[in-house]
């Protein structure tokens with residue numbers, strides 16, 4: 335049975351009088367791994383910021399687990415959400431401290447923090463980097479720290495905005511395998527923005543095509559890619575043509 339984790343209704347976001355995101359209704363189901371694809375400037379990051387409650391919408395409503403998110407409840411709901419961006423923006427300290435910081439802010443006991451950091455460093459295969467300064471890491475290592483820092487919070491939903499786009503192919507493939515395993519094992523609902531069809535095909539089970547601020551198609555990833563509708567065909571069709 336479908337169980338919506340986040341519901342958008344009548345979302346309309348404007349910038350300089352121009353509509354940049356217009357979503358009459360949309361549901362993110364619990365446990366799904368949703369890919370979001372679309373051309374540059376389509377509104378993907380704006381959609382992510384809206385779903386992740388980073389920017390309150392100018393109109394419309396957002397529900398989280400069926401409850402309308404208000405200004406006062408947004409802070410509590412945001413604690414159930416983790417975001418990892420392309421630029422990992424790690425703090426000017428060790429890998430260990432970067433991964434620990436979220437639990438420290440939540441005033442978790444020291445012993446729990448130590449155990450949890452050790453666990454997530456191990457999951458993302460970066461235990462050997464614990465003492466290394468976060469600004470002295472390779473791109474792939476930094477993204478692993480970024481993901482460990484997000485997953486240690488045990489989020490209900492994880493948002494990934496092009497996290498692998500700057501990585502070389504073998505690094506990307508290994509990291510994709512690892513994060514897929516982690517979100518599947520933890521049943522973490524995930525929203526993944528990417529320009530890379532291989533990443534989308536491998537990682538996601540549902541796909542939304544966003545063009546001009548509107549969701550033109552939304553369904554199982556394989557179905558959307560195999561049978562793009564007339565609106566998304568202009569975008570998906572180019573890919574299919576290139577790869578056929």
Ligand SMILES: Nc1ncnc2c1ncn2[C@@H]1O[C@H](COP(=O)(O)OP(=O)(O)OP(=O)(O)O)[C@@H](O)[C@H]1O
Pocket residue numbers: 349350354372373374375376377378379380381
């Ligand atoms: N604060 C803002 N002020 C004005 N325009 C904005 C603002 N934020 C976003 N936009 C515009 O809204 C549109 C959607 O931007 P957004 O970053 O969401 O697109 P995107 O699909 O993520 O693009 P990309 O693939 O290039 O990252 C773009 O035309 C962008 O220029």
